Amino acid sequence: MAFDYRRKPFNRPVIFILGGPGSGKGTQCEKIVKDYGYHHMSTGDLLRDEVKRGSKRADCLKQTMAEGKLVSQDVILELVRDEMDRSRRAKGFIIDGFPRDIPQGLQFEKSIARCISIMYFECTNEEMTKRLMGRAKTSGRVDDNAETIKKRLHTFEEQTKPVVKEWGRRVRTINAMRGVDDIYRDVQTHMRNLQMYHAQNNWYCNYY
Numbered sequence: 001m002a003f004d005y006r007r008k009p010f011n012r013p014v015i016f017i018l019g020g021p022g023s024g025k026g027t028q029c030e031k032i033v034k035d036y037g038y039h040h041m042s043t044g045d046l047l048r049d050e051v052k053r054g055s056k057r058a059d060c061l062k063q064t065m066a067e068g069k070l071v072s073q074d075v076i077l078e079l080v081r082d083e084m085d086r087s088r089r090a091k092g093f094i095i096d097g098f099p100r101d102i103p104q105g106l107q108f109e110k111s112i113a114r115c116i117s118i119m120y121f122e123c124t125n126e127e128m129t130k131r132l133m134g135r136a137k138t139s140g141r142v143d144d145n146a147e148t149i150k151k152r153l154h155t156f157e158e159q160t161k162p163v164v165k166e167w168g169r170r171v172r173t174i175n176a177m178r179g180v181d182d183i184y185r186d187v188q189t190h191m192r193n194l195q196m197y198h199a200q201n202n203w204y205c206n207y208y
């Protein structure tokens with residue numbers, strides 16, 4: 001089924017989590033969810049679940065991921081929207097690995113919800129490659145291999161990085177070249193600032 005662009009937006013805080021492959025998005029999200037209770041969804045995990053279910057489009061999705069390319073916007077928005085629908089009572093949403101390009105983000109904000117902030121985990125290609133090659137020994141992921149990692153890095157550079165500039169002041173860049181706990185301290189500071197700011201400004205009344 002194609003994504004329905006006419007459905008109503010969500011009235012809950014949404015935070016996008018951005019960073020190159022292996023920058024540690026998933027690792028940090030696990031910690032955020034434990035401490036803040038937002039509903040976490042990773043677009044990569046949603047796609048892998050869809051592949052596991054063996055739906056009609058599973059082969060095509062698997063192939064796209066193995067090539068390190070982006071899956072089509074309609075499929076991603078439909079999966080994200082459905083997952084948000086299933087978790088309507090969540091106090092907020094952390095969307096990990098999204099948006100992967102500017103049009104995805106713009107369309108999400110137009111038809112689903114406005115994001116209050118983007119956390120961008122900045123890391124060098126060398127470090128990301130090292131982490132992913134380490135994970136490749138056990139992950140079983142079709143895209144954790146030297147050739148696909150290069151392609152994923154290229155896709156990130158060309159299509160995802162422009163998102164950081166586009167969302168400008170809503171982006172908080174975090175140095176991800178450190179240990180997990182050091183990175184998380186910055187995440188906590190940012191989450192605290194966001195909560196304070198939005199409590200003072202009663203954010204959801206202002207947005208819609």
Ligand code: AP5
Nearest residue numbers: 021022023024025026027043044065070071097131135180
């Ligand atoms: P996705 O599953 O989102 O993969 P990714 O963005 O490439 O990122 P990873 O999940 O591999 O890494 P991560 O940053 O979460 O790092 P992690 O914490 O796991 O996407 C896969 C594919 O699906 C895409 O290529 C695309 O084809 C498709 N797709 C997904 N979303 C899409 C979208 N919105 N639109 C279109 N297509 C989409 O950590 C990695 C490793 O490093 C782990 O072993 C971890 O233990 C280790 N580690 C983490 N932090 C540290 C640290 N600080 N120091 C040392 N090691 C660390």
